[in-house]
Amino acid sequence: MKRLIKDFTLDELKKWVEEAGERPFRANQIFEWLYKKNATDVNAFTNIPLALRKKIEEEFILNSLRTIESMCDGESIKFLFELVDKNAIESVFLPYSYGNAICISTQVGCRMNCAFCASAIGGMIRNLSAGEMVDQIINVENVTEKKISNIVLMGSGEPFDNIENVFKFIDIVNSKEGKNIGARHITISTVGIVEGIYKLSEYPKQVNLAISLHAPNNQLRNELVPINKKYPIEEVLKAVDCYIEKTNRRVTFEYALIDGVNDSDECAKELAKMLSGRLVHVNLIPINPVNEKGFKRPPRERIREFYNILESSGIQVTIRRELGSSIAAACGQLRARHYKYIL
Numbered sequence: 594m595k596r597l598i599k600d601f602t603l604d605e606l607k608k609w610v611e612e613a614g615e616r617p618f619r620a621n622q623i624f625e626w627l628y629k630k631n632a633t634d635v636n637a638f639t640n641i642p643l644a645l646r647k648k649i650e651e652e653f654i655l656n657s658l659r660t661i662e663s664m665c666d667g668e669s670i671k672f673l674f675e676l677v678d679k680n681a682i683e684s685v686f687l688p689y690s691y692g693n694a695i696c697i698s699t700q701v702g703c704r705m706n707c708a709f710c711a712s713a714i715g716g717m718i719r720n721l722s723a724g725e726m727v728d729q730i731i732n733v734e735n736v737t738e739k740k741i742s743n744i745v746l747m748g749s750g751e752p753f754d755n756i757e758n759v760f761k762f763i764d765i766v767n768s769k770e771g772k773n774i775g776a777r778h779i780t781i782s783t784v785g786i787v788e789g790i791y792k793l794s795e796y797p798k799q800v801n802l803a804i805s806l807h808a809p810n811n812q813l814r815n816e817l818v819p820i821n822k823k824y825p826i827e828e829v830l831k832a833v834d835c836y837i838e839k840t841n842r843r844v845t846f847e848y849a850l851i852d853g854v855n856d857s858d859e860c861a862k863e864l865a866k867m868l869s870g871r872l873v874h875v876n877l878i879p880i881n882p883v884n885e886k887g888f889k890r891p892p893r894e895r896i897r898e899f900y901n902i903l904e905s906s907g908i909q910v911t912i913r914r915e916l917g918s919s920i921a922a923a924c925g926q927l928r929a930r931h932y933k934y935i936l
């Protein structure tokens with residue numbers, strides 16, 4: 594069975610090249626074609642001997658994704674990709690003033706079952722490999738003809754539920770021979786898998802951490818984010834404090850605002866009290882409605898009031914720019930629609 598070439602780090606590819614009877618520098622040349630030139634056809638590798646090209650073709654898949662659909666709302670572009678095994682995943686291209694960002698998926702589906710999320714519909718199917726994550730960047734760059742400078746692991750899937758592949762992915766995109774994207778431009782967004790947060794605290798690269806919190810107390814969070822029963826807020830905060838202490842990096846708390854559920858003044862005050870004194874930033878995300886789940890976005894004034902309470906309590910807070918709501922930009926919605934989980 595063919596393997597995905599982008600699942601190989603440079604050292605692993607050097608080993609393969611040597612076993613194929615070539616000198617290791619050929620792996621650097623291959624990396625250059627794959628990651629600097631985004632080549633997806635081995636025939637483009639003109640400085641690689643024909644015999645080695647043939648061997649690459651026989652043994653490897655060069656591109657693991659096929660675009661099924663892409664939707665643009667004038668700014669952001671949402672992609673639905675088909676994997677080699679016919680599963681589908683989503684990625685979103687987000688142009689910002691500071692550079693182009695991509696939100697990538699780390700799993701097909703998700704087992705975390707957050708109440709408002711379409712990715713959970715249909716359950717968890719499988720982990721993505723490192724190369725399948727890298728290919729989301731390459732394919733989006735090739736279609737948009739724009740360089741990606743920031744990566745958020747916040748699409749479908751829980752990154753810390755696939756931590757080895759996620760760390761390998763970061764090694765490949767961060768390496769100067771690979772995509773050469775700085776670790777500080779990469780953000781892992783987790784629902785609060787405590788072991789993963791501790792591992793990230795020890796990780797040698799300065800990757801950013803975001804926590805999908807969505808509720809200011811365990812009672813409400815148990816309903817919205819069921820994994821909270823295993824990893825309650827106190828445990829998550831303890832792990833976050835450890836990450837901040839070890840890395841001195843600010844942590845983002847994502848808070849999806851849902852009308853009548855977690856958007857009250859009391860929730861805002863409770864949230865402010867919980868986070869006060871910590872090196873954190875709150876990102877308020879007015880929710881994208883997922884039809885079947887019946888959640889609604891709060892009115893604009895309610896969002897503003899929630900924001901004001903946090904801000905006046907000294908919490909750094911932003912409201913996420915509304916990109917992509919018309920193209921189902923919340924994670925999992927396009928895929929769910931594709932599979933007719935929701936219509």
Ligand code: SF4
Binds near residue numbers: 704751805924
């Ligand atoms: S919000 Fe994230 S962690 Fe929760 S179900 Fe969706 S993809 Fe999984």
